[in-house]
Amino acid sequence: MTETDIKKIVSRQRSYFHTGATLPTEARVQALKKLKNCISKNEERINEAVKKDLGKSAFETYMCETGLVLSEISYMLKNIYSYAKEKNVPTPLSQFHSRSYKKPSPYGVALIMSPWNYPFLLTIEPLVDAIAAGNTAVVKPSAYSPCTGELIREILTEYFDEKYIAVITGGREENTRLLHEHFDYIFFTGSQTVGREVMRCASAYLTPVTLELGGKSPCIVERSADIRLAARRIVFGKYLNCGQTCVAPDYIYCDRSIKERLIKEIKKQIRKQYGVQPLSREDYGRIVNQKHFDRILSLMEPHKIVCGGSADRQNLKIEPTVMDNVTFADAVMQEEIFGPVLPVLTYDSLDEAICNMNSLPSPLALYIFTSDRNAARKITSRCGFGGGCINDTVIHLATSEMGFGGFGASGMGAYHGKAGFDTFTHYKSIVDKKTWLDLPMRYQPHKKLHEKLIHIFLK
Numbered sequence: 001m002t003e004t005d006i007k008k009i010v011s012r013q014r015s016y017f018h019t020g021a022t023l024p025t026e027a028r029v030q031a032l033k034k035l036k037n038c039i040s041k042n043e044e045r046i047n048e049a050v051k052k053d054l055g056k057s058a059f060e061t062y063m064c065e066t067g068l069v070l071s072e073i074s075y076m077l078k079n080i081y082s083y084a085k086e087k088n089v090p091t092p093l094s095q096f097h098s099r100s101y102k103k104p105s106p107y108g109v110a111l112i113m114s115p116w117n118y119p120f121l122l123t124i125e126p127l128v129d130a131i132a133a134g135n136t137a138v139v140k141p142s143a144y145s146p147c148t149g150e151l152i153r154e155i156l157t158e159y160f161d162e163k164y165i166a167v168i169t170g171g172r173e174e175n176t177r178l179l180h181e182h183f184d185y186i187f188f189t190g191s192q193t194v195g196r197e198v199m200r201c202a203s204a205y206l207t208p209v210t211l212e213l214g215g216k217s218p219c220i221v222e223r224s225a226d227i228r229l230a231a232r233r234i235v236f237g238k239y240l241n242c243g244q245t246c247v248a249p250d251y252i253y254c255d256r257s258i259k260e261r262l263i264k265e266i267k268k269q270i271r272k273q274y275g276v277q278p279l280s281r282e283d284y285g286r287i288v289n290q291k292h293f294d295r296i297l298s299l300m301e302p303h304k305i306v307c308g309g310s311a312d313r314q315n316l317k318i319e320p321t322v323m324d325n326v327t328f329a330d331a332v333m334q335e336e337i338f339g340p341v342l343p344v345l346t347y348d349s350l351d352e353a354i355c356n357m358n359s360l361p362s363p364l365a366l367y368i369f370t371s372d373r374n375a376a377r378k379i380t381s382r383c384g385f386g387g388g389c390i391n392d393t394v395i396h397l398a399t400s401e402m403g404f405g406g407f408g409a410s411g412m413g414a415y416h417g418k419a420g421f422d423t424f425t426h427y428k429s430i431v432d433k434k435t436w437l438d439l440p441m442r443y444q445p446h447k448k449l450h451e452k453l454i455h456i457f458l459k
Contacts, residue, residue: 001168003177009166010181013109013136016163022106022134025084029077031131031160036073038159039066039124045151046120053119053145055285055317056241064241065121068398072125075400075417076132083132083421091431094439094457099432104425106134107208108184113175113198115190116144116288117244117338122212123152126187127165129420135185136164140178142190143171144288183207185424189246192409210413210423212246213406214336215363219249219393220353220379222370223258229391230369231265234342235273237367237393239320242285243340244292247365249393250337251326253353256346263324263344267307270320278319279312286316287339293318296339299332308340328356350375354382362386362408367393386410 021027039046046066047058056064084104091100110130114123123141130137139156141149146169153167168174175194179186179201188198189212202209219238221230238249254262270278278284287293293316300309300321308321318340326332326343333343347353357366366385370376376390386406387396397404403419405411415423441453 001170001174001177006168006174006177006181009138009162009168010109010183012163013138013166017106017108017136022136022164025081028084028132028134029080031164032073032077032080032128034159035124035128035131036070036077038155039070039073042151042155045155046148049147049151050120050145052147053116054241054244054288057283057285060241060283060285061120065118068121069124069128072128072400072416072420076128076421079418080132080421083418084134092457094454095431095433097434097437101430101432103428103430104133104421105428107424107426108135110135110137110185110187110424111140111178111181111183112137113140113178113186113188113190114142115246116142117241117246119145119148120152122189123148126189126415126420129415130185130187130424131165133421133424135424137166138178138183139165139167140175141167141169143169180204186210187413187415187423188212195411210415211406211411212413212415213364213409213411214246214338215361215406215410216250216333216336217247217363217365217367217385217388218251218253218357219367220369221252221254221258221262222350222368222372222375223255224371224375225258225369226371226391227258227261227265231262231269232273233392234367234369235266235269235320238342239270239274239340240394242287242318243342244285244288244338245394247387247394247397248338249342249365249367250363251333251343251345253345253347253357256348259324259344259346263306263322266322266342270307270322274320278308279310279315279317284317287318288316290316292338296337296341299335299337299339300341301330301332304330350378354379357383362406362410364406364410365389365394365396384408 047061050056050061087102089100091098112126141152149169153169156165156167182205186202186207186209192213195211195213304323304325306322306324308319311318321341323343326345362384364386366388368379369391389396400417403414404416405414
């Protein structure tokens with residue numbers, strides 16, 4: 001799409017927003033219902049598109065993408081009238097004859113840029129929040145998931161006018177053109193490298209941004225943990241979508257005394273969940289493209305592989321792999337893996353582990369398996385991270401009751417449920433002053449009595 005075409009879309013959306021058509025709560029409700037209907041009618045096509053892009057099964061696509069989007073829509077429909085209401089706040093004594101309130105107002109034209117790893121979920125869920133808050137939206141799916149991106153373009157174009165919801169497909173050129181346009185809000189999910197560029201471009205217009213990035217999310221297994229349960233849940237969270245999940249456990253950091261038992265149980269769980277030959281399974285997904293396939297293979301040191309390690313270059317598949325005797329200096333620990341490779345590192349004390357983790361960039365997620373509540377409290381209090389779980393992995397992002405977002409190097413801002421509504425909303429602070437009384441003490445010339453009254457009112 002040309003620069004001129006993009007400018008026209010943004011201009012039409014801004015004009016449409018200024019008509020006030022998106023402001024009534026009922027209009028937002030109807031748009032959300034229309035979107036829900038659109039998704040329900042096209043569920044099979046969504047499954048097919050995601051299968052083509054990433055090899056996901058229909059079950060996994062519904063569990064991790066379509067179902068979560070429908071859940072978010074249902075949550076918004078249930079709560080939107082409450083969220084969109086003006087909220088009264090206490091008024092100071094000095095302004096007692098006034099009403100003070102916060103008025104939720106949409107930003108205007110929002111840009112939503114999504115990644116390829118969960119191409120439907122991470123495109124449509126922020127769109128749900130943007131619609132609920134009363135914005136128009138330009139949606140840009142990733143070029144690395146072309147089938148899902150094209151389907152999103154088709155179905156949203158069929159159900160929504162471009163002046164309200166527009167979808168722009170394409171690659172780097174389209175991304176660059178979009179980022180040079182003036183949007184009122186930018187919501188980006190992707191890599192830290194591109195996130196920096198998004199923030200740089202947004203600064204030209206002082207546009208607020210939400211950055212959902214990633215990072216090396218640690219999975220701490222403390223000596224009191226239920227090893228069998230920990231292994232089962234770590235294998236689920238790590239190898240879901242072939243490890244191509246922004247909140248997947250990037251590496252295990254365990255007490256040295258339990259490492260051998262843990263690795264033994266992880267091997268058992270890999271066989272139990274993925275079989276003896278994972279690469280031949282129909283429902284085992286693939287790496288998104290050749291570039292990422294080669295990158296992941298380059299991180300795997302053969303002499304440190306204790307489970308898995310095989311790959312199918314023709315079908316871009318890498319079997320669930322575990323690496324032992326890994327150190328923080330190894331190549332696999334220098335970047336987010338984003339693939340089915342699980343390094344195992346050890347510590348001798350929890351304080352040592354906390355010190356080492358705090359020396360690294362803040363991760364998007366952190367997981368700890370323990371039966372010691374004090375250990376859990378210590379880790380969650382002293383380490384910086386976006387969100388996480390105690391005795392589980394990944395599932396914290398599957399609720400609309402809590403915001404999901406990064407911290408520090410893993411991003412800024414949050415969404416899901418009320419947090420998502422707030423992200424796409426500016427709260428105007430307004431004082432509605434009555435006219436029947438006008439206290440003279442604030443006006444010049446100031447008298448002694450006025451000074452005394454000011455001290456009384458403002459204490």
